[in-house]
Every structure is written in structure tokens, then in C-alpha cells.
Amino acid sequence: MIPAAFDYYRPKDLPGVVALLQEHGDDARVMAGGHSLIPMMKLRMADVPHLIDMQDVDGMNGIYVGDTGVRIGAMTTQAELIDSAELADAAPILREAALQIADPQVRYMGTVGGNVANGDPGNDMPGLMQCFDATFTLFGPDGERTVPAREFYEAAYMTAREDDEVLTAVSFPTPAGGYAYEKQKRKIGDYATAAAAVQIVKDGGSCASASIAMTNLSDTPVFSEAAGAALVGTSVDGDAIRAAVAAMLNDIDPVDDNRGPVAFKNHVAGVILTRAIERAWSRA
Amino acid sequence: MKDEVTRDDRIAGLKGMGTSRKRVEDARFTQGKGNYVDDIKLDGMLFGDFVRSPYAHARVTNIDTSAAMEVPGVLAVLTAADLEPLGLHWMPTLAGDKQMVLADGKVLFQGQEVAFVIAEDRYAAADGIEAVVVDYEELPVITDPFESLKSDVVLREDLDPTADGAHGPRKHPNHIFTWEAGEKEATEQVIDAAEVVAEEMIYYHRTHPCPLETCGCVASMDKVNGKLTLWGTFQAPHAIRTVVSLISGIEEHNIRVISPDIGGGFGNKVGAYAGYVCSVVASIVTGKPVKWIEDRMDNLMTTAFARDYWMKGKIAATKEGKITGLWCHTTADHGGFDACADPTKFPAGFMNICTGSYDIPTAYLAVDGVYTNKAPGGVAYRCSFRVTEAAYFIERMIEVLAIELNMDAAELRRINFIKADQFPYQSALGWEYDSGDYHTAWDKALNAVGYDNLRREQAQMVEDFKSGKSRKLLGIGLCHFTEIVGAGPVKNCDILGLGMFDSCEIRIHPTGSAIARLGTISQGQGHATTFAQILASEIGLPADSITIEEGDTDTAPYGLGTYGSRSTPVAGAATAMAGRKIRAKAQMIAAYLLEVHDDDVEFDVDRFVVKGAPERFKTMKEIAFAAYNQAIPGIEPGLEAVSYYDPPNMTYPFGAYICVMEIDVDTGEHSIRQFYALDDCGTRINPMIIEGQVHGGLTEALAIAMGQEIAYDDMGNVKTGTLMDFFLPTAWETPHYTTDHTTTPSPHHPIGAKGVGESPNVGGVPAFSNAVHDAFRAFGLRQAHMPHDHWRVWKIANQLGLHG
Numbered sequence A: 001m002i003p004a005a006f007d008y009y010r011p012k013d014l015p016g017v018v019a020l021l022q023e024h025g026d027d028a029r030v031m032a033g034g035h036s037l038i039p040m041m042k043l044r045m046a047d048v049p050h051l052i053d054m055q056d057v058d059g060m061n062g063i064y065v066g067d068t069g070v071r072i073g074a075m076t077t078q079a080e081l082i083d084s085a086e087l088a089d090a091a092p093i094l095r096e097a098a099l100q101i102a103d104p105q106v107r108y109m110g111t112v113g114g115n116v117a118n119g120d121p122g123n124d125m126p127g128l129m130q131c132f133d134a135t136f137t138l139f140g141p142d143g144e145r146t147v148p149a150r151e152f153y154e155a156a157y158m159t160a161r162e163d164d165e166v167l168t169a170v171s172f173p174t175p176a177g178g179y180a181y182e183k184q185k186r187k188i189g190d191y192a193t194a195a196a197a198v199q200i201v202k203d204g205g206s207c208a209s210a211s212i213a214m215t216n217l218s219d220t221p222v223f224s225e226a227a228g229a230a231l232v233g234t235s236v237d238g239d240a241i242r243a244a245v246a247a248m249l250n251d252i253d254p255v256d257d258n259r260g261p262v263a264f265k266n267h268v269a270g271v272i273l274t275r276a277i278e279r280a281w282s283r284a
Numbered sequence B: 001m002k003d004e005v006t007r008d009d010r011i012a013g014l015k016g017m018g019t020s021r022k023r024v025e026d027a028r029f030t031q032g033k034g035n036y037v038d039d040i041k042l043d044g045m046l047f048g049d050f051v052r053s054p055y056a057h058a059r060v061t062n063i064d065t066s067a068a069m070e071v072p073g074v075l076a077v078l079t080a081a082d083l084e085p086l087g088l089h090w091m092p093t094l095a096g097d098k099q100m101v102l103a104d105g106k107v108l109f110q111g112q113e114v115a116f117v118i119a120e121d122r123y124a125a126a127d128g129i130e131a132v133v134v135d136y137e138e139l140p141v142i143t144d145p146f147e148s149l150k151s152d153v154v155l156r157e158d159l160d161p162t163a164d165g166a167h168g169p170r171k172h173p174n175h176i177f178t179w180e181a182g183e184k185e186a187t188e189q190v191i192d193a194a195e196v197v198a199e200e201m202i203y204y205h206r207t208h209p210c211p212l213e214t215c216g217c218v219a220s221m222d223k224v225n226g227k228l229t230l231w232g233t234f235q236a237p238h239a240i241r242t243v244v245s246l247i248s249g250i251e252e253h254n255i256r257v258i259s260p261d262i263g264g265g266f267g268n269k270v271g272a273y274a275g276y277v278c279s280v281v282a283s284i285v286t287g288k289p290v291k292w293i294e295d296r297m298d299n300l301m302t303t304a305f306a307r308d309y310w311m312k313g314k315i316a317a318t319k320e321g322k323i324t325g326l327w328c329h330t331t332a333d334h335g336g337f338d339a340c341a342d343p344t345k346f347p348a349g350f351m352n353i354c355t356g357s358y359d360i361p362t363a364y365l366a367v368d369g370v371y372t373n374k375a376p377g378g379v380a381y382r383c384s385f386r387v388t389e390a391a392y393f394i395e396r397m398i399e400v401l402a403i404e405l406n407m408d409a410a411e412l413r414r415i416n417f418i419k420a421d422q423f424p425y426q427s428a429l430g431w432e433y434d435s436g437d438y439h440t441a442w443d444k445a446l447n448a449v450g451y452d453n454l455r456r457e458q459a460q461m462v463e464d465f466k467s468g469k470s471r472k473l474l475g476i477g478l479c480h481f482t483e484i485v486g487a488g489p490v491k492n493c494d495i496l497g498l499g500m501f502d503s504c505e506i507r508i509h510p511t512g513s514a515i516a517r518l519g520t521i522s523q524g525q526g527h528a529t530t531f532a533q534i535l536a537s538e539i540g541l542p543a544d545s546i547t548i549e550e551g552d553t554d555t556a557p558y559g560l561g562t563y564g565s566r567s568t569p570v571a572g573a574a575t576a577m578a579g580r581k582i583r584a585k586a587q588m589i590a591a592y593l594l595e596v597h598d599d600d601v602e603f604d605v606d607r608f609v610v611k612g613a614p615e616r617f618k619t620m621k622e623i624a625f626a627a628y629n630q631a632i633p634g635i636e637p638g639l640e641a642v643s644y645y646d647p648p649n650m651t652y653p654f655g656a657y658i659c660v661m662e663i664d665v666d667t668g669e670h671s672i673r674q675f676y677a678l679d680d681c682g683t684r685i686n687p688m689i690i691e692g693q694v695h696g697g698l699t700e701a702l703a704i705a706m707g708q709e710i711a712y713d714d715m716g717n718v719k720t721g722t723l724m725d726f727f728l729p730t731a732w733e734t735p736h737y738t739t740d741h742t743t744t745p746s747p748h749h750p751i752g753a754k755g756v757g758e759s760p761n762v763g764g765v766p767a768f769s770n771a772v773h774d775a776f777r778a779f780g781l782r783q784a785h786m787p788h789d790h791w792r793v794w795k796i797a798n799q800l801g802l803h804g
């Protein structure tokens, strides 16, 4: 568990980061909290001759809660998310989800930006960001651009981010209604066997809108538009939930691994989503 | 006025046996000031690491080390060809087999050691490993022992297929041994004639002890004085010294083996590993100290695993549930080499304790050991040689029999327990149980958990489940186990010919403090605390004034080390016996000082008093001073003693465990509502340490039963080589434990103590597993193999049709 040799850089600003990325191309990687990247380097599964540590880069921190939306700097740690009272108020699901990521030691280091940029289907934040319909801000040689979270993920570890771009922030409209982040895992510090992010808006006795995203059940996070649609206009009764689950199962594509065979994962995905919907609805 | 010091005060001041004395080790451990092998740093020390095979079965056709030698900092690369002239390319295993130190033409398991890179630091060694080019030719892989015994693929081409192995005839080139106990024909007759027979295949999956500290060593050959010093994570330092001497030819007085602080062993650090041999050779070759430390993946994938027993059982009984016979055939998967750590005469360990706590008149056991393309090992992971397997087998068979009889499993146990007045009890498979009172323990346990109410609640939950009100089921996991520990009597217990006695040497200092050295080695058990307590009670000096030292073969008396809960039964007995020798001499000195006859003084807590005149006494402190500083006619100066203790029998701790578990039928998740553990380990030396040992052992049992495994795919790749997939519980997954005890001393042990460190693992696994099984009993489940992780529990429910 010893990484190969690498050069270490610690630039102070974003242009400095981008310059290094341009200079070294494929051979360079940015590091945020390092809690996904360093294990891969130690296993020699990631070859990173040039490692660019972003801890000193200005302007990538901070949580801004506005009237209509939230913006979180990429270098914000999971622990900071959990500790922010403002955020707990504006988007309580974020805290509920962050508390289910790894353990406190990992959360003190792991960042929001690293979690969403990584492209690991096991990460919890990407699905949540899709549930929010968040936007990712990328900074590259040509300046800033934004990409919707729902269009960002292409395959495992493959995203819309170019090699010479840095993800600087995530932004999303203040979520409305009831929420739930439900996650089944084998033990503390484990990635999800199945996880569901649900936001539901209630109008009278019926569902006005619903947003549903699933984690670690495909090679990317899965925003299931059809599952949400199955709830809209209903009283979120058993039939509606079953319809939402059926729609979700159409959208996911789990694989057999140490967490269990495909049939189990499909079953658990349904159970987890059912529980998330029920809990979100009860809070709506 | 000064308060009178009472006799009770004097007893309390000793902090002797029965006291919850705080662990003296913890001051350094809780401050991060332990001294582990990897903390050892010597001038000019080099670092060695292995090129390991990515394949489970392959021929090694070429090893090109030239590029590695170009890596800055790399000094040498050893291969089998380099070790062969020294005769060190293979080494003997503890089980009488031999094992490649470095791949000699082929590899037999994934992760097998192929070449040893020696470099200036571990970074350069890691780069060197990447640069070694090995050509492999893949061979067919066998990961199933049953298939192995039928296969044309010969795994061990180095062995003559027709020759006997270390334990007798072999039936097939991939077969290692057959070992039998009990009466085959008689048992089969009982089973044929029985009113009721329950039959089941019970698999105890492969797992791993996974100590927090991995294995490692530092070898330092001093070429000037010819002395080799070897620091290492050794559970048996003296045995390692003897083995190193035998295989290297270095005389034993020129070898010093030191086990410093050890971060857990659990059996993983009993055997000899290629890393030790290569480090020693590397130090001899380079003339510099060489360190080798495994990483976590090395440890999980290549060092000694545990279990992997396929146990086919038949249990016969009358209609009323009285057991009449037990039959067991075990297929034991030993991996590529037979490196089991068992006493020589017991290639399947003490698996013949599998009649458990029950009075079973007739029994038969056969075990077949088999080679496969998996890592070698087969150690007693927090148990005495294969006792966990035996306990799991019988405690599952009892449950299956209860189902067959449609009987309550607690009652079935009760009517079959060996009765208190039957001890010492001769078991059908050859053991003499020393003492026990199972009925008392069992009734205490059932009462403590409110057993009858739990059964009512369980029935209600089944009703609620059936009527759709709930999706949860309740399991009540029962276990009454009997351990066999304290190996052992030299007449039938040895490892590599080394008798399994143990030892203690005591020196009393003139001012009344002492040092005692033992042949064992603590890996977290708290020996420095408890052995001082035994001595305090025996010799009347405060435990706080007694230093316990272990693990340095230059200073400690010879002993076989710490595993199999043998330290208290064997070295603890030696400690008491050596203490008694001290006391005998002290008695003579006291009599001289008090000017009375030897027989006219008697020992009282911390002094000798003149019989009938309690105001006339000499304290042990005074006696110690006199021993060194006063000329006493007919008595040599000094106060020292040594005892080598060869136990007359094993000890047989037992316990009653009950686990109450709720299971989510839809997700396969569980939650443990209650865990009650009653242990009877005979005389209790330090109740707090016992409780700590029970908590630790139960948590490892939880791990094994509920998720921990070393799993292989069909290609022989290890699927669980990191702690992401190998389950090591944290405080989060660990339930609250309620501990309790009864006390039935061992009649043959000097202080009546039996050992406890492993009981909770032996009894815990069946309790957790039986809880899972019991939850589904109402729906027809008989047997589902561990580990009971989420998907496997889900699968039970799914196959029983509980998902609608």
C-alpha cells in the first residue's frame, strides 16, 4: 500500500491549478480531501505523477444560503455540511445524507467537490445533487461554465468535466417539501448497498411534485424521472408507491458484487425507496 | 492515632486474585506509547517486501529482476533460486508439511510469495516490486475441497502421490490426511437403530483473525559476534527460536527472539511465515538489519486463515429427545500447504470435543484434510485448536434435532447435559472433562433473559408477520458450549516435537518487590496485570510491586507461548507453583528469624505467623531482605524459583449464551436487542479483565457470524482483501453485552482457573447464528450457512417465500 512516486504541488489560486493541469495533462490530478484519491494511489490503481493539492486554493470554500438557492464551495467538507445550521434549515436532507457517509474521520477530510467530481457510483452526493437538480460550476482555461448534475455522469469515473477543469461549486434551488435520504449499508464506513434521495411537495392531500434519485445501483447515479412522476397527483398511497418503485427498477441496473446478487439489490432498492417515500411524505 | 490495619486491608493491599485491578499495560497503550515491531528502528535498517502472485495456480516460468535492480534504493532481489543453495527455499510447517518460502517453479494461491525485494526503505521496495517481471503460465484452479478430491489436477507436484503424509495414508494426490476418533461401527449401528435421526451439512466458512497489527519482523545478524536477533509479532517466541535454529543451522544460544508489544494475535501470529525466513536471510546477506511488515491486504490474503470446515453430521435420539449417538465427517480445506497450527497428534485440533456439553454415549468423528488453491493456515482464531468449529457443529446439530423432534431447543439441551455429579466425565471421543455444572448455568441464563416470555413474544411476532402487521421476526439464539483449553499435557501435546508445558521464573528483590518471567506472551490479554495478581496472592507481595516480563528468549524461561487460552491454565499454573516454591523457602527463613520450628509458622496473607501467636510474625518483605542479607545456616542466600508446569489435563471452561435478535425480512438487516453471556472459567483472577475478554471475543464472534469471511471467486481471487469488504466491527455495530458467571474451579489446576479469552468466540458464534436460524424456524428453515450478512439473510427469507 505504497503509492508510486509523485510530484506535489500546492497552488494558491484557480488559474494556478488550471495551469498545472494544462502543463501535465493526463499525468496530473487535483486532490481535495484525498479520501478517494489517496487510497487509489496506494493501491496503485491511480497513477498520478503530478498531484495538485487544493487545500490552499482561494475561493472554493463556504456555504451560501440565499432566498431561493444554495451554493456550496467545492472544498467544503462533509463535516462542515453537517455543522451548518443554515443548511440544516434550508436543505435538511443534505445533513441527513452526509451523516450516513463513511465515518467522522473521513468526513473531516472528504469534500463535496471531491465527492461529486469523483464519479464513483458509490458516492452519495451525486444522487442527491440530481435529486435537487443541482448545477456544477467548472473552471477551466476558458473560464467558467456550468453543467446540470443530471447530465454530468457518463459512466463510472467518467464525467462531463474536462481533464483541465476544476469543479468549483455546486448550486441548487432551495429544496421544498418533505425529504428523506435512506441508505442501506453493511456497516459503518461502507458505501451503499442501495440508497434513495427523495424530495416531495404536498399540496392538500396529494403530491404536487416529487424528485427521486438512487445511489450505487448503476455505474452512475440514477435520477428516476418516471419514479417521481408516478407519485405526482396521487395521495402517495400503496399503489402509487408501488408504481414509483416499478418505474425506478426500470431505470437502475445493479451488478452482482460482495454486497449481494442483482435480485437482492433490486429488492432492497425497492424497499429503500418505499421507506424513503413514506418518510418524505410524512414530513411533507 | 493511627488506624489499625486490618487483615482485610492487608488482603486488599495486595490486589491479588479476585480483584478488578486496573490493567498496568494501559498506561502506555492509551497514550500511544506501546512499542510494536514496526516501532523498532535500527541504524542502517533495510526494508524487505514481496512480489506476490496474482494467480491462484500457475507455473512460474521466469523471473526477471534486472529492471528492479535498477530502481534507486533497491539492493537485492531474492528468489527461490537464491535460497535453494541454503536449503531455505522451502520451510517446514507446524503441521508436518513443508511450504515454499519463495515460489519454486509454481504458485498455489493468490498472493503467494514469489520474490523478496530488499531496499533502503519501504518506498523503494514497493517500486522494486513493480519492476520485477514474472512470467506465469496459468493452471486450472481448484477452490472447492470436494472437487479437489475428485480432480486430475495435482496441486502438490512436489509430493510423492502414493507416499504417506505426516498424519498417515493419503487417498488422493490432493488429500492430506484422515483423522478419526471414537467408534465408527458402534455409532453407525446406533444411528441405524435410532428412533429419530437429524442429518445436516454445516459449513463453517473461511475467515481470518485480522489482528489490528499485521505480522512483521526485524532481523539483525551481528556478523562480529555471530548473534542473530529477531524481533517479531510472535505468539510463541521460544518455538520460533527453536524453528529458526533448526532450519538455519544457527545454534540456539546465538539466536535471540523478542516479541515486543503485540497488537492482537488471535492465532494469526503462531506460525512461521516466509517474511521471517527472508528477513533473516537478507540480514545475513547484507549484514544489516532488515525489516518486513505486512500491509493489510498481505495479512488478509496470505497469512493464516481460520475455519473452512465442511461438517456433515448425524445425530440420533429417542422420541423423548435423549441423544444416543453422534456422527460427524468433516472435509477440511487447508489451502495450498498444510500449515495448520495444531498439536502434532491432532491434525484436526480438538475437533473431537464436538460432543459438546452433552452426555452422548456413542460418537464417531472423521476429518479429511484437503489441498486447494487457497492460502495456507488453519489457525485457532481466538479458540483452542478447532474448538469453535466443534462447538458450532454440535450447537447447530442440537437445533436441527430440536426441529426434527418438534421440541424446544433449551429443553432439549437440558435433558442431555452432562450432570454435575458425572464429573470428571469421560467423553465418547476421548476427553476427560474436569469439572462443570451445566444445569445451574443454563437455568440461570434462561431466567436472566426471561426465556418463556421471549418465546411468547416471538410467537406473537410470527402471528403479526403472517397477518401482515409487521415485517420483523425475532430470533432467540441459544448456546451452551464447553471449551477445551490449556494445551497441554506433554504426554499427548507437542508442536513440532516441542512439549506444550509452560514456565515461570521468579526473582524476589531484597526490598520485597519482584520480577517474574514467563514463557508466554501477551497480545492484549493483560498478562502483566493478572499474573502479578496470582503471585501477589501466592507470595504475599503486592501486585503493584511485581513486574511481569515476557517475550525475550534471552531472559524468559522456555515456554510454548500464548494461544488456545493456554496462558492461565499452563503458565498461570507455573506461576502459582513457582510462587509456592518461594513461599516454602520463605517459611524456613521466617522460622529461623522467629526462632521456631518450620512447622510452627503458617502463611497469612503477606506474612508468616507463629501458630497460636499472631503477634509474632515476619512479613514477606522482611523475609525477602533477610534472604539476601542475613547468613542463615543451611539455607542458600537469595529468593528465586522457577517452575516448569506440565498440566495433568486440559481445562474445560463452559458457558451459556443467549442472543435475542430482530431481523428485517425485507432487507436482511438485523438488530441485536439483548446478548447475555454467562461464563464459567473456574477461579476468577481479575473480573474486569474477564469482562473485557468476553466483550472482545463476543465482538469477534459477531463479526464471524454476521459478515466476516475470506471469500474466493472461481479463479481463486480473494474477494475480501480489504477492510471495506472484510467485516471488522466497530463500536457502531457492536451490541450491548450483559455478562454473568458461575464458578466451578478446575480440580487439577493449582488455583482452579480454566482460561476465558476464547470462550466468547467459541460460544458467541453459535449464539448469533442460532438466533438467525431461530427467527426463521417457524417458516421451516433448518440450515443456512454463515456469514449471515444482509443478502444471505434476505436469501433465506426469499427462499422460504416470505417476500410475497
Ligand SMILES: Cc1cc2nc3c(=O)[nH]c(=O)nc-3n(C[C@H](O)[C@H](O)[C@H](O)COP(=O)(O)OP(=O)(O)OC[C@H]3O[C@@H](n4cnc5c(N)ncnc54)[C@H](O)[C@@H]3O)c2cc1C
Pocket: A029, A030, A031, A032, A033, A034, A035, A036, A037, A038, A039, A074, A075, A100, A101, A102, A103, A106, A109, A110, A111, A112, A113, A114, A115, A116, A117, A118, A122, A123, A124, A125, A161, A165, A166, A167, A168, A189, A190, A191, A192
Ligand atoms: C472508509 C471510507 C468510506 C467512505 N464511505 C463513503 C460513503 O459511504 N459515501 C460517500 O459518498 N463517500 C464515501 N467515502 C468517500 C469520501 O466521502 C471521499 O472523501 C469523497 O468521495 C471524495 O472527496 P475528497 O475530497 O476526499 O476527494 P479526493 O479523494 O481528493 O478526490 C477524488 C477525485 O475527485 C477529483 N476531484 C476532487 N476535487 C475535485 C474538484 N474540485 N474538481 C475536480 N476534480 C476533483 C480528484 O482528482 C479525484 O479524482 C468514503 C471514503 C473512505 C476512505
